[in-house]
Amino acid sequence: MSTGESSPAGNKPSRISSIDQLRGYTILGMILVNYLSHFKGLPWALSHHREGFSYADTIAPSFLFIVGIGFNLSFNRKVLNRGLGAARREALKRYLLITLIGIVVYGPHNWHGWWNALVDIGLAGLLAIPFMHRSGRVRVLAACGYLVLFQVMFSWTRYGPYLSEHSFDGGPLGPLSWVFCLLLGSLVWDWLAKGKKEAVFWNSILWGTGLTAAGMILEMEWPGIKAQWPFSHRCMTMPFTLLSTGLAFFVFLLFQCLDRFSIRLTVLNMFGMNPLALYVFHLLLVEIFHFFLPREMPLVWILASLSLFFLICYALAWRLWRDRIVIKI
Numbered sequence: 001m002s003t004g005e006s007s008p009a010g011n012k013p014s015r016i017s018s019i020d021q022l023r024g025y026t027i028l029g030m031i032l033v034n035y036l037s038h039f040k041g042l043p044w045a046l047s048h049h050r051e052g053f054s055y056a057d058t059i060a061p062s063f064l065f066i067v068g069i070g071f072n073l074s075f076n077r078k079v080l081n082r083g084l085g086a087a088r089r090e091a092l093k094r095y096l097l098i099t100l101i102g103i104v105v106y107g108p109h110n111w112h113g114w115w116n117a118l119v120d121i122g123l124a125g126l127l128a129i130p131f132m133h134r135s136g137r138v139r140v141l142a143a144c145g146y147l148v149l150f151q152v153m154f155s156w157t158r159y160g161p162y163l164s165e166h167s168f169d170g171g172p173l174g175p176l177s178w179v180f181c182l183l184l185g186s187l188v189w190d191w192l193a194k195g196k197k198e199a200v201f202w203n204s205i206l207w208g209t210g211l212t213a214a215g216m217i218l219e220m221e222w223p224g225i226k227a228q229w230p231f232s233h234r235c236m237t238m239p240f241t242l243l244s245t246g247l248a249f250f251v252f253l254l255f256q257c258l259d260r261f262s263i264r265l266t267v268l269n270m271f272g273m274n275p276l277a278l279y280v281f282h283l284l285l286v287e288i289f290h291f292f293l294p295r296e297m298p299l300v301w302i303l304a305s306l307s308l309f310f311l312i313c314y315a316l317a318w319r320l321w322r323d324r325i326v327i328k329i
């Protein structure tokens with residue numbers, strides 16, 4: 001499995017359609033899953049669960065994965081243009097600010113509820129900064145080190161029982177697991193920067209297959225060695241993180257293949273253009289809708305309300321896209 005080296009590209013690259021499309025897909029996935037999480041009686045695949053792996057569980061790891069691609073691209077460009085120190089300072093400010101925005105959005109009064117996408121992205125980004133200018137091999141080793149540390153804390157301290165009862169998405173130590181998705185995603189930009197499409201294809205296949213298989217193997221009981229490990233988005237243990245990151249490689253590969261045949265959905269570019277703004281907006285809108293709607297409704301009314309919810313999000317995405325407004329930190 002090739003890991004590649006850090007991107008040599010110094011000039012601002014043209015936008016890569018497959019990255020924009022994947023980013024838009026993950027935002028749309030979050031909008032769908034977060035809205036439907038309020039309602040009872042929907043298909044199992046559309047919700048997070050205390051145990052198991054559903055479609056809903058694939059979205060956040062893919063989002064961290066795409067964050068890693070963009071982080072590698074922008075960080076190494078800044079290193080070449082402004083130096084390593086300046087690049088690290090900018091990344092430090094950016095990911096600290098994302099963390100603070102997350103705390104405000106999720107509610108500063110309830111720290112058990114902080115551990116959601118924005119805070120996990122912010123803290124995972126901070127953990128990745130010391131390694132982002134290093135070779136792909138070093139980043140993979142760092143990612144594995146963080147993930148092993150999380151698993152040790154989960155399995156051999158009281159953190160595991162605490163997490164199972166009081167928190168979600170890995171809890172306060174969850175970024176040790178989430179940063180694995182981010183750092184593995186950073187490998188993709190190494191491959192894209194070299195311009196070898198065949199290498200991108202085969203590396204994605206190899207990494208996707210290897211990580212998915214590793215996650216499935218580690219989830220099982222090993223008689224005389226280890227018990228069966230919990231496997232859920234809530235706990236973010238090693239099996240879940242490995243498998244979900246492997247699937248993220250396959251999702252990226254899907255959009256790469258579609259791009260090679262010039263198959264692109266404009267709506268994905270719209271939602272991928274301003275991911276942070278649309279994510280925060282949809283969370284605030286979710287609270288309004290969920291406040292007024294009961295948890296049990298006929299399916300037709302759930303779908304009708306979802307359509308209205310999506311149209312409001314689409315209107316904002318379309319307006320920003322039409323006016324070429326990009327909201328960045």
